Amino acid sequence: MSTIRERIDSAMLHPELRAEGDPDAIIRDGRRLDHAEGTSKPLRPAPEPQPRGAKVRGNRPIDQQEAAARFIAATEHEKMHDERLWDLRQKRDREMHGIPEWEELRSLASAIKEHTLTHLDGYLDQFEANARSNGIHVHWARDAAEHNQIVHGILSDHGATSLIKSKSMLTEECGFRPYMASVGIEVIETDLGERIQQLDNEDPSHVVVPAVHKLRTDVAEVFSRTIGTDPGNSDVHYLAEAQREATRPLILNADAGMTGANFVVAETGTFVVCTNEGNADLSANVPKLHIASIGIEKIIPRLEHLAVFVRLLSRSALGSPMTQYTSHFRGPRAGGEMHVVLVDNGRSERLGLEEFWTSLKCIRCGACMNTCPVYRRSGGLSYGATYSGPIGLIIDPTFNARKYSNLPFASSLNGSCTNVCPVKINIHEQIYAWRRVLVKQHEVPFVKKAAMKAAGVLLSRPAAYRAAIAAADTALAHLPRFVIYNGLNAWGKHREVPHPPKQTFHSWYHANRGAKR
Amino acid sequence: MRIGLFIPCYIDAFFPKVGIATLELLERFGHDVDYPRDQTCCGQPMANSGFNAECADTEALFVRNFSGFDYVVSPSGSCVHHVRDNFDAIEQTDEVKEVRARTFELVEFLHDILKVDAFPWARFPHRVGLHNSCGTLRGLKHALPSELHEPFFSKPIDLLSKVDGIEFVRPARPDECCGFGGTFSVFEEVVSTKMGYDKVSDHAQAGAEYIVSADSSCLMHQRGCAERIGVPMKFIHIAQILNGASA
Numbered sequence: 001m002s003t004i005r006e007r008i009d010s011a012m013l014h015p016e017l018r019a020e021g022d023p024d025a026i027i028r029d030g031r032r033l034d035h036a037e038g039t040s041k042p043l044r045p046a047p048e049p050q051p052r053g054a055k056v057r058g059n060r061p062i063d064q065q066e067a068a069a070r071f072i073a074a075t076e077h078e079k080m081h082d083e084r085l086w087d088l089r090q091k092r093d094r095e096m097h098g099i100p101e102w103e104e105l106r107s108l109a110s111a112i113k114e115h116t117l118t119h120l121d122g123y124l125d126q127f128e129a130n131a132r133s134n135g136i137h138v139h140w141a142r143d144a145a146e147h148n149q150i151v152h153g154i155l156s157d158h159g160a161t162s163l164i165k166s167k168s169m170l171t172e173e174c175g176f177r178p179y180m181a182s183v184g185i186e187v188i189e190t191d192l193g194e195r196i197q198q199l200d201n202e203d204p205s206h207v208v209v210p211a212v213h214k215l216r217t218d219v220a221e222v223f224s225r226t227i228g229t230d231p232g233n234s235d236v237h238y239l240a241e242a243q244r245e246a247t248r249p250l251i252l253n254a255d256a257g258m259t260g261a262n263f264v265v266a267e268t269g270t271f272v273v274c275t276n277e278g279n280a281d282l283s284a285n286v287p288k289l290h291i292a293s294i295g296i297e298k299i300i301p302r303l304e305h306l307a308v309f310v311r312l313l314s315r316s317a318l319g320s321p322m323t324q325y326t327s328h329f330r331g332p333r334a335g336g337e338m339h340v341v342l343v344d345n346g347r348s349e350r351l352g353l354e355e356f357w358t359s360l361k362c363i364r365c366g367a368c369m370n371t372c373p374v375y376r377r378s379g380g381l382s383y384g385a386t387y388s389g390p391i392g393l394i395i396d397p398t399f400n401a402r403k404y405s406n407l408p409f410a411s412s413l414n415g416s417c418t419n420v421c422p423v424k425i426n427i428h429e430q431i432y433a434w435r436r437v438l439v440k441q442h443e444v445p446f447v448k449k450a451a452m453k454a455a456g457v458l459l460s461r462p463a464a465y466r467a468a469i470a471a472a473d474t475a476l477a478h479l480p481r482f483v484i485y486n487g488l489n490a491w492g493k494h495r496e497v498p499h500p501p502k503q504t505f506h507s508w509y510h511a512n513r514g515a516k517r
Numbered sequence: 518m519r520i521g522l523f524i525p526c527y528i529d530a531f532f533p534k535v536g537i538a539t540l541e542l543l544e545r546f547g548h549d550v551d552y553p554r555d556q557t558c559c560g561q562p563m564a565n566s567g568f569n570a571e572c573a574d575t576e577a578l579f580v581r582n583f584s585g586f587d588y589v590v591s592p593s594g595s596c597v598h599h600v601r602d603n604f605d606a607i608e609q610t611d612e613v614k615e616v617r618a619r620t621f622e623l624v625e626f627l628h629d630i631l632k633v634d635a636f637p638w639a640r641f642p643h644r645v646g647l648h649n650s651c652g653t654l655r656g657l658k659h660a661l662p663s664e665l666h667e668p669f670f671s672k673p674i675d676l677l678s679k680v681d682g683i684e685f686v687r688p689a690r691p692d693e694c695c696g697f698g699g700t701f702s703v704f705e706e707v708v709s710t711k712m713g714y715d716k717v718s719d720h721a722q723a724g725a726e727y728i729v730s731a732d733s734s735c736l737m738h739q740r741g742c743a744e745r746i747g748v749p750m751k752f753i754h755i756a757q758i759l760n761g762a763s764a
Contacts, residue, residue: 374705411701416655439569456571472530495744496744500531505528
């Protein structure tokens with residue numbers, strides 16, 4: 001006797017919907033004729049492709065606005081990016097409100113950093129001596145090239161050909177991955193976001209959440225291309241699991257591990273790495289060789305100072321009370337080796353810049369990025385530099401004033417960055433100061449210079465100015481729309497011009513209070 | 518008390534009603550208000566773009582116009598922020614320092630100097646969203662910005678609360694920049710206008726009929742953005758409401 005299911009199938013189902021091998025199936029040209037409705041896929045538009053970052057052409061100035069415009073045109077990406085980072089900002093605010101002494105902590109953190117930076121040589125020497133007595137090999141690198149060579153040298157000494165590393169902005173600054181590729185050493189990023197960026201051959205777009213500009217459909221596309229996942233499957237758990245399966249064997253078999261450091265403690269000769277994925281611990285503890293690349297500004301005098309920073313760091317960055325892992329490294333494991341490379345790469349020079357040295361207080365929390373209305377709408381890759389967002393605007397020009405000459409202008413100078421900064425860097429005032437410096441160094445476009453010179457002349461001559469105001473109002477009132485709204489009028493491209501009044505205030509005053517002096 | 522009225526260039530040209538309201542309001546409190554005829558600008562557009570040398574003559578003109586007043590008052594937060602905090606293209610003589618220190622934005626002048634406790638003539642029965650411009654909020658410290666953990670205060674809300682019938686709405690991002698940013702609005706116009714669209718949409722969603730601000734420059738930008746994307750919104754300067762404008 002047939003089951004109910006079978007009876008339904010044979011009696012009620014359209015023959016085209018029956019299973020493979022169904023004797024009643026209709027075959028045409030050797031192919032089974034499918035029921036169009038039954039086999040159709042839901043109508044879903046193709047995912048919006050990820051907008052790419054700024055076009056980098058050697059030393060030519062990065063056009064941040066051009067890349068930002070493409071990011072804004074990718075409406076799904078822009079909306080997700082803005083909302084995600086604003087959410088982090090709101091979580092930060094909630095955490096802040098839970099700490100009555102928040103502003104005091106910020107002042108304390110700033111003071112500790114300023115003290116340390118003004119006594120940097122002494123604390124670095126103290127750290128070096130203590131680290132050596134802990135059994136750490138300490139190296140000094142003047143610049144990016146020296147850093148890369150030192151690390152290469154250590155790896156060569158151990159015959160290492162593969163390196164697992166946790167996220168480090170310093171190594172981005174040093175162009176470390178391309179260098180390692182050129183000398184035949186495989187680098188595997190262990191931070192998930194950074195790994196996504198590595199597989200996509202793209203820079204991190206944010207100092208804490210490096211792939212924050214990507215939708216999960218973008219990640220699905222990258223993984224399908226690089227680790228063979230199903231391109232149509234953008235389920236987060238599926239993607240994370242696939243990545244883990246692909247990367248775990250590489251981690252377990254790596255010859256060496258690398259981390260950065262969030263803080264370096266002079267009095268103990270130790271360093272601290274904060275992560276949420278525990279990936280620094282994998283990088284440091286799986287292989288026997290651990291190399292830590294550390295910028296010289298990361299130093300703090302004493303262990304007790306660490307408490308101030310640990311309370312501020314994750315609250316400012318992600319709005320969580322603390323990172324999941326705060327790992328202290330004191331020396332090599334039995335049978336292992338630990339190396340610290342202390343890197344300058346422009347920091348000493350920056351320390352000598354009167355208006356900009358306090359940018360070295362930065363603890364790379366990314367709070368200024370999360371709060372920045374320009375960054376949230378532009379995407380970090382639009383800056384075409386290692387450091388994006390407000391902190392990037394004031395650090396990048398120290399590396400290359402010409403290439404990054406447009407960046408300090410990519411700000412409305414609203415000052416929110418300064419207020420969220422846990423170490424109280426006056427970021428927006430430094431952005432303003434950089435504009436002056438770049439104009440003095442002639443690193444601004446001629447058109448802008450000509451316009452500003454003309455404005456300066458006009459605004460200092462009352463009679464000429466009066467005539468110009470009258471002409472502008474007349475023009476706005478009488479010119480046809482196409483004359484006002486053309487490509488040359490940057491105001492009118494995406495917004496309406498003001499409605500000209502019948503009379504300026506000046507002429508009203510003359511008519512109504514004219515009797516006064 | 519002799520007050521010099523500073524009406525910045527764009528208010529003069531595009532928003533004379535704001536200048537008139539400011540003048541009338543100060544006169545209502547019985548002050549001798551003068552408007553020096555040769556005034557143009559404070560120099561901010563050039564300074565804001567990094568061209569400090571280019572604004573020296575304009576700053577010098579400003580000092581010539583406003584020297585000798587007990588106070589200089591202006592209905593523009595960003596201009597006053599420039600005069601008070603950045604006005605250093607010219608030599609800082611005693612005269613220059615004096616003019617800078619005596620220059621006040623209208624809201625802080627009413628709140629801190631005149632300490633006005635009532636606007637009996639003012640009635641504004643509308644739902645308004647307050648836009649604190651960044652120059653007033655974080656520059657002149659009109660109010661506590663949401664980023665800081667300090668006791669709440671807001672000078673514009675203190676003043677507007679004395680207006681009969683007014684109702685405040687709260688946008689989701691009350692002190693996010695609207696994207697004007699001075700020359701940023703033209704040199705980085707795509708990001709600037711996107712910020713403006715988001716700002717006016719946020720206020721519209723909160724139910725505002727009017728966006729009110731102490732900065733006409735932000736309002737000029739926001740109005741241009743609202744009109745372009747079709748958000749029905751009205752814009753009014755705080756001076757107009759305090760002077761008794763009804764709509």
